[in-house]
Each structure stands twice: as structure tokens, then as C-alpha cells.
Amino acid sequence: MRITLLTVGRTDVPWVREGLNLYTSRLGHYVPFAVCEIPELKNVSSLSREQIMQKEGELILKSLKQSDDVILLDEHGKEYRSIEFASMLSDKFSRSGRDVVFVIGGAYGFSPDVYARADGKLSLSRMTFSHQMVRTIFAEQLYRAFTIMKGEPYHHE
Numbered sequence: 001m002r003i004t005l006l007t008v009g010r011t012d013v014p015w016v017r018e019g020l021n022l023y024t025s026r027l028g029h030y031v032p033f034a035v036c037e038i039p040e041l042k043n044v045s046s047l048s049r050e051q052i053m054q055k056e057g058e059l060i061l062k063s064l065k066q067s068d069d070v071i072l073l074d075e076h077g078k079e080y081r082s083i084e085f086a087s088m089l090s091d092k093f094s095r096s097g098r099d100v101v102f103v104i105g106g107a108y109g110f111s112p113d114v115y116a117r118a119d120g121k122l123s124l125s126r127m128t129f130s131h132q133m134v135r136t137i138f139a140e141q142l143y144r145a146f147t148i149m150k151g152e153p154y155h156h157e
Contacts, residue, residue: 002032002099003142006063007135008056008106009040016132023139030146035135038063040106049108057111060103069098070118072110073134077121082155085122085141086148102142104134 011017020035027033038059044052064070069092071077080088092100102122105114124137147154 001093001097002034003027004033004068004099004101005035005104005135005138006038006060006101007035007104007131008038008060009131010037011132011135013132016136019136020139023136023143026143027139027146030143030150033142035139036063052106053108053111054113056106056108057114060105060110060114061117064101064117065099067098068101069096069120071100071102071120071122072114072118073102073104073124073138074110074121075123075126075128077123079123079126082141082144083148083157086145089142089145090149102138104131104138107131 011020024033024035038056041047041052041055047055103110103114103118110118124134124141129137144155
């Protein structure tokens with residue numbers, strides 16, 4: 001089982017990239033983990049939000065395998081405490097051999113086709129974070145979940 005973080009656009013903020021790299025390397029001790037960045041669309045000034053979402057959605061869907069368990073990071077998704085997130089992941093791993101792909105969409109969200117393909121939605125907070133920051137925040141929470149599952153002292157509660 002592998003976990004992939006699929007994102008629209010590249011991370012160009014140095015401290016975000018450093019944090020993402022830190023947690024990506026730590027996650028490698030627990031699970032095969034990769035970050036896959038879909039390039040941002042070019043020349044979009046003449047496109048509507050819906051057209052941008054549709055084009056990004058096509059690129060997201062092309063990046064997925066039919067067998068992937070796809071979870072969208074979405075403001076309308078389910079919120080978990082860290083321990084609950086770890087429990088959900090543990091349950092998912094024990095019941096399914098499917099690769100899990102967490103998806104961070106573009107600035108305008110996901111197309112209807114991407115929502116239709118999703119197996120679930122996850123919200124990191126009711127607050128809104130930049131698409132850049134969400135990568136590092138999510139990677140840290142994923143790392144935290146694995147330390148909880150292994151009974152390691154990273155998480156304090």
C-alpha cells in the first residue's frame with residue numbers, strides 16, 4: 001500500500017517546500033509516500049472558474065488509477081482529531097490493499113467529475129489555508145497519524 005499526495009501546482013514557497021520535504025522523509029520510515037505535483041494551467045486569464053476547475057479536474061483524473069482510494073482535501077470534508085485520523089487510516093490499511101491518494105485541488109476547488117470519482121473527503125480545518133501551506137500541514141498530520149499508530153511519543157494527549 002502506498003500513499004500519494006496529489007497536488008495542483010508546484011510549491012514555490014521555500015519554507016513550505018522545506019517543511020514538506022522534512023515530513024516526506026519522515027514518512028518514508030512508515031509507508032511508501034510520494035508527492036505528485038500537476039503543473040498549473042497556463043494562459044488561464046480568458047477562462048472562467050468552471051473551465052479552470054474542469055481542466056484541472058481532467059489532469060487530476062488522468063493521474064489516478066482506477067484502483068486508487070481517492071480522498072479529497074476539501075473544506076466540506078469530514079474533520080478528524082489527530083487520533084481519529086490515525087484510527088481511520090489504520091482501519092483503511094487493515095481492510096484494503098488499495099493505494100491511497102489524497103488530493104489538493106487548485107484555487108477554485110474540484111470539478112464535479114473529481115467529486116464523483118472521490119471515495120471520501122477530508123477537511124483539515126474549518127479555516128482556509130493556502131494551497132501551498134496545506135501540503136505541509138497535511139504531511140505533518142499524516143506523519144503524526146503514523147506515530148500514533150506505532151505508539152511513538154511524537155503526539156501528546
